[in-house]
Amino acid sequence: MTISRRKLITSGLAAAAVGVTGLAAADRIARRHGLIPPDCGGVFGPGETLTYAAQRLITRHSLAREFPRSKISEKPFANALAPPNDTFKKLQAGGFADWRLVVDGMVNHPLSLSLADLHQMPTHSQITEVVCEEGWSYVAEWIGTPLYNVLNETGLHPETRYIVYRTIEPNLWGSIDMADAFHPQTLLTQGMNNGDLPVGFGGPLRLRLPRQLGYKSLKFVTQITATDSMKKFGKGLGSVDPEYGYSWYAGI
């Protein structure tokens, strides 16, 4: 079979034009439906976007596996912690009575909640697995109020697209999309295995996201901010993780 050079070039150009238009249309549709992660740039952007978009199309409402009480790990493993900063030590000395969760950003009613305030809200308990990106895991019971209870009290602006969460460590922060923010298993965790959440596991307050790897479940949470864009936070990649080379979406 012989194809003339002219025919090869014109059909090549036509295919390229169709491809570019198709990609542009796909990009527009994906953006409208929130299928593009904040760390979509660079050489790893295409893979990361495919993963996040596929998960959002298929697993938006799915529930992380929960386990029977008999499966709770006898010796859960906690990563070593960096030495706590002075603010944390001061709050710890006061039994965390002055710990506050500030809720601000695109909300009608900014809040400042104590741990007791959070305790007054309807609580939920789940027995789920913590999965570290290194490969290890353990199962524990986690007790706390779902994040949506707090969000519903603040009156979110309808254009909110991400919930940013910060911790007692200024350089440790992250964000989640609205699917995860309103997910029933996304828990402002205060208790573990029928006791208070130990400091080593993120006490007094940890945001647990059982559908993502452990590094998304930040310890020592102090602030929740509603926003319509991640561009204003850090380097605009969605969390501190991509700034260190780790993906923003950790559901894989």
Place this chain on the structure above:
Amino acid sequence: MQTPRHSAIVRVTHWLTVIAFLALLVTGLELVISHPRFYWGETGNVNMRPLFSLPLPTSRDTINNGYGSSMPDQNGWSRYLHFESAWVLVLTGAFYGIISLLNGHFRRDLVPEPGQRTLRAHFQRIAQYLRRKPPSTDESSTYNVLQRSSYILVIFVLFPFVILTGLALSPSFNSAFPFFVDVLGGRQSARTLHFFVTWALVIFLVVHVAMIALSGFWTRTRAMITGRVAAIPTEERP
């Protein structure tokens, strides 16, 4: 004389798979050294007894295996590249699979020929290899029974299994499809199986490349690039 050997689709998908597999292998081994311990069941961590533990220097100080945590932590880009390569592998495989079903490539080139579907035929071909008998002339335009069976094993068993065990390590995938991780015996079992099936694929790769080297490395490699093969020159015959 030049005879057609591999179709364009086979050649393009072959090399895309090579690139994706090598990237997955390197990044996968990189991820292993952050926790070179393997477990069976749902959970596993340094407070639990491993099924086995690899004597490797690690990239994290959570592991105290006596070999130190001297390796640099490269998990960030390794993870990004691992999953991006997995997409290349899965999409390439799906494209190859659908086309090959439709155009008869599986039926014509990979399913052993009617008279060859016996263990005896496989042993005969192995014996032929061991006696270093030169391949018959039609083997430069078609696959022999050992090639067919091993390619079918790789395409329909090993690759689907490595993809499924990998997916069973995704907490979000597991939330929607808990069946896959549960049937494998739990999350840590899936991780251990993912590791083993990777080595099965590496063994295939080593044997595959060795057989190519024995039967004329550049002739065979050129055939997989250009699609054409000259009749195998006598000096390259094993």
